[in-house]
Amino acid sequence: MTMRIILFSGKGGVGKTTVSASTALRLSQLGYRTIVVSLDPAHSLADAFDLTEEERFSAKGLPIKVADNLHIQEIDVQEDIDRYWGDVYRFLELLFSTTGLDEILSEELAILPGMEEVTSLLYINKYYKEGQYDVLVLDLPPTGESLRFVSMPVVLKWYMKKVFKTERLIMKVARPVAGRLADIPLPDDSYFKALENFYEKLKGVDEVLLDPETTTVRLVTNPEKMVVRESQRAFMYFNLFGMNVDAVIINRVMGDVPEDCEFLKKWKEVQKRYLEEIRSYFQPVPIFEVPLLEGEVVGLKRLEDLSRLVYGNRDPYEVFHREKPYEIISENDHYVVRIRAPFVTKEKVSLIKGEDSLVVRVGNFKSHIMLPRKIRDCEPGQAKIEDGHIVVRLFPSES
Ligand SMILES: Nc1ncnc2c1ncn2[C@@H]1O[C@H](COP(=O)(O)OP(=O)(O)OP(=O)(O)O)[C@@H](O)[C@H]1O
Numbered sequence: 001m002t003m004r005i006i007l008f009s010g011k012g013g014v015g016k017t018t019v020s021a022s023t024a025l026r027l028s029q030l031g032y033r034t035i036v037v038s039l040d041p042a043h044s045l046a047d048a049f050d051l052t053e054e055e056r057f058s059a060k061g062l063p064i065k066v067a068d069n070l071h072i073q074e075i076d077v078q079e080d081i082d083r084y085w086g087d088v089y090r091f092l093e094l095l096f097s098t099t100g101l102d103e104i105l106s107e108e109l110a111i112l113p114g115m116e117e118v119t120s121l122l123y124i125n126k127y128y129k130e131g132q133y134d135v136l137v138l139d140l141p142p143t144g145e146s147l148r149f150v151s152m153p154v155v156l157k158w159y160m161k162k163v164f165k166t167e168r169l170i171m172k173v174a175r176p177v178a179g180r181l182a183d184i185p186l187p188d189d190s191y192f193k194a195l196e197n198f199y200e201k202l203k204g205v206d207e208v209l210l211d212p213e214t215t216t217v218r219l220v221t222n223p224e225k226m227v228v229r230e231s232q233r234a235f236m237y238f239n240l241f242g243m244n245v246d247a248v249i250i251n252r253v254m255g256d257v258p259e260d261c262e263f264l265k266k267w268k269e270v271q272k273r274y275l276e277e278i279r280s281y282f283q284p285v286p287i288f289e290v291p292l293l294e295g296e297v298v299g300l301k302r303l304e305d306l307s308r309l310v311y312g313n314r315d316p317y318e319v320f321h322r323e324k325p326y327e328i329i330s331e332n333d334h335y336v337v338r339i340r341a342p343f344v345t346k347e348k349v350s351l352i353k354g355e356d357s358l359v360v361r362v363g364n365f366k367s368h369i370m371l372p373r374k375i376r377d378c379e380p381g382q383a384k385i386e387d388g389h390i391v392v393r394l395f396p397s398e399s
């Protein structure tokens with residue numbers, strides 16, 4: 001059986017940890033050997049499973065068994081930095097403190113990948129290679145940071161190349177003068193070993209993340225304006241980086257409210273509006289609605305109840321969606337947006353370009369696409385329908 005990696009991403013507080021935990025529990029009950037990993041320093045994963053302080057403490061960041069087939073792991077990022085990055089960091093620090101090289105290197109340091117992201121990648125690769133679990137569920141940090149996460153494989157490649165180049169540069173510059181300036185440190189073996197070791201541990205993780213049959217992202221959202229906006233942005237980034245979003249989970253959807261309660265009725269109206277918007281933003285990706293429950297969702301029993309509300313009879317292991325809803329590519333002097341629309345026949349395509357988005361309408365089909373910063377000022381040309389896709393070309397404006 002090929003391993004599945006399911007990433008949960010969403011704005012702070014939408015219910016990522018709760019949904020991750022209940023998904024993992026359901027998987028374990030279906031017989032998959034499952035681990036759910038979180039890098040959240042607040043340790044809410046252990047809270048969701050209602051573990052005691054002592055159980056958590058004695059785990060020391062290693063997996064804890066919470067049910068048959070189910071482990072949870074709360075990773076201490078600081079500890080992991082010491083383990084994997086220590087030597088690299090120590091050398092760079094030493095270098096900056098004793099020489100004037102910081103200007104040359106400052107650019108590289110500025111894009112040094114975030115530790116949370118690197119740590120997640122290390123664990124993804126570790127569990128993928130070791131194969132003792134059938135499914136890895138990862139509870140990602142709130143969206144802002146998740147976006148750094150998706151760019152990681154790309155950034156990392158670039159960074160490693162730079163580091164190796166910089167390293168050679170340092171050796172070239174430093175060697176001849178090192179005799180005279182005895183206080184310029186040269187990288188020692190441990191530094192090179194650490195880099196090598198580190199690179200080895202990350203090798204191949206980008207392919208794992210980009211394989212749509214292995215890794216899928218599930219966006220957790222709530223029917224509220226700010227939350228939906230952020231989910232759209234995340235959706236765009238995951239798409240751009242080629243990761244497969246196979247479900248959008250709308251959490252905390254209100255059920256029936258009493259006729260005489262204006263307060264709740266107002267909330268219900270707000271939710272209704274955003275539920276409709278969410279459908280047009282994310283289609284054709286499947287959307288799962290999860291009701292707002294009475295009280296918080298803590299402990300195995302409540303997590304199990306929630307998992308049934310999320311997935312019904314479906315198996316969370318499944319890849320729920322495969323096609324990329326859209327693609328944005330650059331072509332010579334302009335950009336091309338290709339939107340999958342297999343059912344759309346030749347009809348007039350209407351385009352509305354907002355400040356940061358593009359709304360495309362053909363008959364009943366409506367697609368709302370958030371545009372990357374770089375393309376926001378471009379002007380759309382004519383839209384065309386080409387073999388099951390709506391194709392819109394965007395050109396840089398003259399000014
Ligand atoms: N459908 C629901 N009904 C009722 N309570 C819920 C529901 N989903 C989540 N909760 C509760 O909401 C709170 C926040 O959920 P959770 O910790 O999962 O959010 P999160 O997105 O992981 O937050 P953070 O961004 O801080 O990590 C928890 O107390 C949880 O029990």
Ligand SMILES: [Mg+2]
Nearest residue numbers: 016017040044
């Ligand atoms: Mg959380």
